Amino acid sequence: MHDIRAIRENPAAFDAALARRGLSGLSSQILALDEARRAKILAAETAQAEQNRASKDVGAARARGDDAEFERLRALVAQTKADIARLTEEAAAEDAALRDLLMTIPNLPLADVPDGADEAGNVELRRWGSPRAFDFAPKEHYDIAGVKPGMDFAMAAKLSGARFVVLRGAVIRVHRALAQFMLDTHVNDHGLTETWTPVLVKEEAMYGTNQLPKFAEDSYQTTNGWWLIPTSEVTLTNMAAGEVLEEAALPIRMTAHTQCFRSEAGSAGRDTAGMLRQHQFEKVEMVSITTPGTSLAEHDRMTGCAEAILQKLGLPYRVMVLCTGDMGFGATKTHDLEVWLPGQDTYREISSVSVCGDFQARRMNARFKAPGGKPEFVHTLNGSGLAVGRCLIAVLENGQQADGSVELPAALHPYLGGRTRISADGALV
Structure with a gap:
């Protein structure tokens, strides 16, 4: 959410930054609501002061036996009390309208x-590795002979419908190994604290990480009000x-492996084949809480953590800086990692x-608060480290062989009991 004081002080700069995201003229609407809210608050405060004076005068009029003045002042107090209640209610409504508007406006892009x-x-920005x-002719993951026995879309459709998959045998073993490998790397090599969190959250948590109110249709809500997380960014962040953290405790760096849920409301007709875009999937997420002065360096560090996973797996990728029109709602800057998928003959986002x-x-x-200082807002960062299903796709497609078997990255061998490949008939050997 945006700082209303910053908008008041420099509305032109606010509008110019939003114009880069395709939005225009919002400062005038925001400031009109803000002015109306502040006017109602001032009027309520003025009326309260008038009521306080009149209340004192009521007693004085009664003490001197001035019945007419007493009645006039008592009526004035009653009317002023009603005015205060009305103005306070109107100010609260203006405040809610302002907050609701600010909640729907995306973050400002960095210069x-x-x-x-x-x-x-x-x-x-850069590339790593060369496509094999x-x-x-390389196949997409779901068409590889050794993968087919372990990737069942028909059974998933029977159970749940489109955009689900049932994994079994060697394929799910590799999927589980990938998640474990990612967690171990982030904890042991990158110093992140492994965390386990719920996948059902209160509505205010979804507001906190800007999934609500603007993107309600992209998530799932239960009948009793919980929301299913689209990523553990929601819970970790x-x-x-509501906390005031000590500066010495920052940065806080966390990682979590969770189930994630997305309705994919805006992706009708996209990536309908295979498991690239699913309603239910798994991610290893990274979240950092930092001071304002260290967040950009932390952004580069987190990008490097995600890159390290791909490098250890030997998967070619490129790093992209997203432009203003492709950047997420809450981001002020984003790096996308795109892994090479030979079955599609292109790079696809994996983080x-x-x-x-x-x-x-x-x-x-x-x-957070520095010693002797006043509390100020932390900076937050999040990133996939990585999307497990998409990483599975990349491992299978890049490791596929002409006979339909799949050679698996050496980094996964210890997590697979020393097994090194999926055979053409779907066995882990």
């Missing part, structure tokens, strides 16, 4: 974020909600690492 309308405006040269500044912290009232 070095490239301008662009959509993903075509993203800028490549196949001496046969909200651990700081987004975003710095949000104090945007989420204001929504959550998450602050």
Whole structure:
């Protein structure tokens, strides 16, 4: 959420930043609501002062036996009391309208974020690894002979419908190994604290990390009001909600492996084959809570943590800086990692690492305090480290062989009991 004081002080700069995200003229609407709210608050305060004076005068009029003045003042007190209640209610309504509006406005992009309308405006930062040269036509993951026995979309459709999958045998063993490998790497090599969190959260947690109110249709809500998390960014980040942390405790760096749930409301017709875009999936998430002065360095560090997973697995990838038109709602800058998928002959996103500044912290009232200083808002960051299902796809497609078997990355062998590949008939050998 945005700082109303900053908008008051420089509405032109606010509008210019939002214009880069395709929005215009919002400061006038915001400031009109703000002015109306402040006017009602001032009027209520003025009326309260008038009521206080009149209340004192009522007693004086009664003491001197001035019945007419006593009755006039008593009526004035009653009317003023009613006016105060009305003005307070109207101020609260204006305040709620202002907050609701601010909740729907995306974060402002940093100056070095490239301008662009959509993903075509993203800028490549670097590449790692070279796509393998196949001496046969590589297949997509679900068409590889050794994978087919362990990836059952028909059974998932019977149980749950489209965009679900049942994994079994060798394929689920590799999926589980990937998650364990990611967690171990982040904990042992990157110093993140492993955390286990619920996948059902209260509504205020979804507001805190800006899934609500704007993107309600992208998530699932239970009949008793809980929301299913789209990523553990929601739970990990909200651990700081309402807190005043000591500066010495920062940065806080966490990682969690959870089930995630997304309705994919805006993706009709996209990636309908295979398990690239599912309603239920698993991610190993990274979240950092930092001071304002260290968040950009932390963004680069977190990007490096995600890259390390791909490098250890030997998967070619590229790092993209997202443009203003492709960046997420809460981000002020985002790096996307795109892994090479030979079955599609293209790079596809496997991780987004975003710095949000104090945007989420204001929504959550998450602050820190230096010794002797005043509380100020923390900065929050989040990123996939990585999306487990998409990483499975990349491992299977990049390791596929002409006979339908799959050679698995050496980094996974210890997690698979020393087994090194999936045979053409689907066995882990």
